[in-house]
Amino acid sequence: MAPMGIRLSPLGVAVFCLLGLGVLYHLYSGFLAGRFSLFGLGSEPGGGAAGPAAAADGGTVDLREMLAVSVLAAVRGGDEVRRVRESNVLHEKSKGKTREGAEDKMTSGDVLSNRKMFYLLKTAFPSVQINTEEHVDAADQEVILWDHKIPEDILKEVTTPKEVPAESVTVWIDPLDATQEYTEDLRKYVTTMVCVAVNGKPMLGVIHKPFSEYTAWAMVDGGSNVKARSSYNEKTPRIVVSRSHSGMVKQVALQTFGNQTTIIPAGGAGYKVLALLDVPDKSQEKADLYIHVTYIKKWDICAGNAILKALGGHMTTLSGEEISYTGSDGIEGGLLASIRMNHQALVRKLPDLEKTGHK
Numbered sequence: 001m002a003p004m005g006i007r008l009s010p011l012g013v014a015v016f017c018l019l020g021l022g023v024l025y026h027l028y029s030g031f032l033a034g035r036f037s038l039f040g041l042g043s044e045p046g047g048g049a050a051g052p053a054a055a056a057d058g059g060t061v062d063l064r065e066m067l068a069v070s071v072l073a074a075v076r077g078g079d080e081v082r083r084v085r086e087s088n089v090l091h092e093k094s095k096g097k098t099r100e101g102a103e104d105k106m107t108s109g110d111v112l113s114n115r116k117m118f119y120l121l122k123t124a125f126p127s128v129q130i131n132t133e134e135h136v137d138a139a140d141q142e143v144i145l146w147d148h149k150i151p152e153d154i155l156k157e158v159t160t161p162k163e164v165p166a167e168s169v170t171v172w173i174d175p176l177d178a179t180q181e182y183t184e185d186l187r188k189y190v191t192t193m194v195c196v197a198v199n200g201k202p203m204l205g206v207i208h209k210p211f212s213e214y215t216a217w218a219m220v221d222g223g224s225n226v227k228a229r230s231s232y233n234e235k236t237p238r239i240v241v242s243r244s245h246s247g248m249v250k251q252v253a254l255q256t257f258g259n260q261t262t263i264i265p266a267g268g269a270g271y272k273v274l275a276l277l278d279v280p281d282k283s284q285e286k287a288d289l290y291i292h293v294t295y296i297k298k299w300d301i302c303a304g305n306a307i308l309k310a311l312g313g314h315m316t317t318l319s320g321e322e323i324s325y326t327g328s329d330g331i332e333g334g335l336l337a338s339i340r341m342n343h344q345a346l347v348r349k350l351p352d353l354e355k356t357g358h359k
């Protein structure tokens with residue numbers, strides 16, 4: 001007998017408890033699902049917060065819209081990069097060391113640009129996988145709405161929408177390329193970049209120079225606002241190479257093309273791809289080839305690879321393999337980028353780095 005004369009049947013208590021547990025489970029799972037779909041649980045390269053796994057319901061995204069948002073993201077990120085540099089308060093930190101022992105630096109410019117770029121793309125395309133160089137702090141999230149306007153220059157070149165399955169898309173963001181040079185106030189080398197790969201193939205790329213406010217974009221089988229130059233020197237090429245992660249690149253270049261070849265050390269993978277193109281920006285040096293021999297990450301090169309591919313050029317490993325922009329974030333085999341040249345003939349000319357010990 002219970003107090004106050006109420007009799008509790010054991011079966012009634014059990015049913016009541018089960019009902020209670022059911023209600024709690026329902027509420028809690030809905031709450032968790034809501035939170036996790038917002039912030040993402042995926043572990044993706046670079047430690048940035050990934051969105052939810054791409055649309056499991058077979059949804060599609062329009063690559064022309066993705067191009068418009070990518071250009072906007074690169075420009076908005078670039079505004080942050082410029083603002084931080086002009087404030088002279090960079091909050092420079094080291095993320096560790098590269099394999100070769102160089103400092104892997106990060107600044108407020110990287111972090112703030114990353115936040116703008118990531119959330120613009122994530123809000124516009126919540127179902128696609130986004131891989132970014134910097135960590136995105138889920139507690140510091142921002143909803144940045146896109147006004148759904150596609151700029152005239154894009155509409156003129158890319159005349160129809162291009163729908164692809166959302167789950168086939170991987171976006172790569174570099175919120176500040178040439179961070180080392182940014183800390184040295186070598187502004188011309190700095191870019192922000194967005195790349196969209198479909199089934200691992202680079203499809204569209206945006207490279208933006210925040211300090212000269214120049215933006216190059218191109219879409220494979222779509223269009224571009226930038227083109228190749230009319231001629232290139234294949235015999236004694238001017239070769240643009242890294243100034244801060246060079247490894248043995250100078251030896252490799254001279255051994256392959258002879259002492260007449262000019263080596264141009266420069267910062268940033270975005271800057272070095274632009275050096276191969278017809279870019280009106282006055283601060284941009286020009287080169288015939290881009291060679292890199294040390295390890296490099298996909299967010300550094302995907303946008304340049306997409307632009308070169310869209311314009312009929314090539315970016316491969318030094319042994320001529322195409323690079324797949326899904327999965328792991330690193331590239332082991334070096335880089336060779338060319339346009340309007342016989343790329344395979346260049347590959348055959350290069351020494352095997354494993355054998356010569358030039359890696």
Ligand SMILES: Nc1ncnc2c1ncn2[C@@H]1O[C@H](COP(=O)(O)O)[C@@H](OP(=O)(O)O)[C@H]1O
Nearest residue numbers: 098176177178179242245267268269294295300
């Ligand atoms: N050996 C290496 N290990 C890691 N990152 C490398 C690298 N070589 C180049 N990179 C990255 O590739 C970009 C271009 O390098 P470089 O200016 O030397 O050509 C830079 O990106 P970030 O500035 O975005 O970090 C740089 O950090």
Ligand SMILES: [Mg+2]
Nearest residue numbers: 174177178300
């Ligand atoms: Mg980079």
